[in-house]
Amino acid sequence: MSAEIINSVHEGEPEVDVTVVLPVFNEVGHLEKEILRVRESMEVSKYSFEILVVDDGSTDGSSELLQTIDGIRLLQFSQNRGSGSARKFGTLAARGRVVIWTDVDMSYPNDRMPELVDELPGHDQVVGARRTEEGTIKLLRKPAKWFVRKLATYLSGTKIPDLNSGFRAFRRDVALQFLHLLPTGFSCVTTITMTFLSNGYSVKYVPIDYAPREGESKFHWWKDTRRYLLQVVRMVLSYSPLKVLMPPAIALGIIGAGKLIFDLFDKDFRIGTNTIVILGVSASLALLGMLADLLVQLNKKRHHVLPATLRG
Numbered sequence: 047m048s049a050e051i052i053n054s055v056h057e058g059e060p061e062v063d064v065t066v067v068l069p070v071f072n073e074v075g076h077l078e079k080e081i082l083r084v085r086e087s088m089e090v091s092k093y094s095f096e097i098l099v100v101d102d103g104s105t106d107g108s109s110e111l112l113q114t115i116d117g118i119r120l121l122q123f124s125q126n127r128g129s130g131s132a133r134k135f136g137t138l139a140a141r142g143r144v145v146i147w148t149d150v151d152m153s154y155p156n157d158r159m160p161e162l163v164d165e166l167p168g169h170d171q172v173v174g175a176r177r178t179e180e181g182t183i184k185l186l187r188k189p190a191k192w193f194v195r196k197l198a199t200y201l202s203g204t205k206i207p208d209l210n211s212g213f214r215a216f217r218r219d220v221a222l223q224f225l226h227l228l229p230t231g232f233s234c235v236t237t238i239t240m241t242f243l244s245n246g247y248s249v250k251y252v253p254i255d256y257a258p259r260e261g262e263s264k265f266h267w268w269k270d271t272r273r274y275l276l277q278v279v280r281m282v283l284s285y286s287p288l289k290v291l292m293p294p295a296i297a298l299g300i301i302g303a304g305k306l307i308f309d310l311f312d313k314d315f316r317i318g319t320n321t322i323v324i325l326g327v328s329a330s331l332a333l334l335g336m337l338a339d340l341l342v343q344l345n346k347k348r349h350h351v352l353p354a355t356l357r358g
């Protein structure tokens with residue numbers, strides 16, 4: 047759906063300053079407490095707001111409980127689609143000029159939500175960057191996140207203190223241009239940072255504390271790590287493939303050329319198999335990089351929303 051069509055869905059409806067999108071999957075124990083925390087923090091702020099809860103197929107009673115809570119907009123899917131899908135549809139259905147994403151597990155400082163919005167003028171997205179890692183399966187996720195964060199920093203050319211934070215506020219008009227690129231799972235939050243950065247929109251970070259979650263994590267170590275690796279490959283191929291593939295291609299090319307000269311002189315013009323392999327790999331990497339770069343350039347969509355940094 048194009049941004050124009052999405053906007054026309056809301057024609058005539060009153061806009062609010064902020065839509066808080068809450069993805070919910072089996073959070074019955076603390077659901078009400080978290081929604082109350084969000085509401086109280088927004089009520090004392092200067093912003094008009096709505097709370098949009100997206101539940102898809104909770105089986106622990108969250109779905110029934112949500113239907114009894116007043117003052118929320120509720121989207122319920124009968125089939126589970128993942129937290130990324132919930133955030134995406136929530137953003138699509140939002141009426142706020144600003145959209146806030148957070149978790150519903152008591153881990154993010156949801157009482158500090160208005161501060162994210164306060165920081166937004168002059169930026170397109172504000173991310174709560176966690177000072178500590180308290181997430182589930184810390185030992186496995188910490189090094190994996192570190193690696194991907196370093197890669198993302200290199201690809202985007204900007205410092206990224208927290209790539210996976212689920213606590214962020216952004217301009218809805220900017221995000222609508224890229225919603226179709228967001229994956230359905232956990233890596234949705236990573237992708238929205240990278241997409242903003244690679245299209246010239248600014249992302250600001252504010253330090254936040256992060257608490258261990260209540261209830262059960264939805265993170266599945268194998269399924270989600272596999273998706274995460276796939277996300278890395280996509281990130282490399284879809285943001286700046288030349289930046290990652292050219293350095294090893296050139297390094298191997300230089301080694302191969304050196305080896306070729308050595309073979310010609312030392313081995314009496316008998317070119318070694320390893321020389322051919324090294325040069326072949328170098329050429330393949332360079333070709334892959336150029337092809338991927340061409341695809342990235344050809345697929346770049348024209349976007350029509352001016353970055354906040356450009357506005358007077």
Ligand SMILES: Nc1nc2c(ncn2[C@@H]2O[C@H](COP(=O)(O)OP(=O)(O)OP(=O)(O)O)[C@@H](O)[C@H]2O)c(=O)[nH]1
Pocket residue numbers: 068069070071072073100101102126127128129132148149150151153180181182212232259262263264265
């Ligand atoms: N609608 C919907 N929400 C989901 C789904 N999976 C997770 N969520 C919600 O998305 C948010 C993030 O999920 P978490 O399990 O906390 O994932 P995480 O923050 O990466 O992992 P933790 O370190 O365990 O907190 C929570 O509010 C979940 O209820 C899903 O399939 N559908």
Ligand SMILES: [Mg+2]
Pocket residue numbers: 149151153212259
């Ligand atoms: Mg969480």
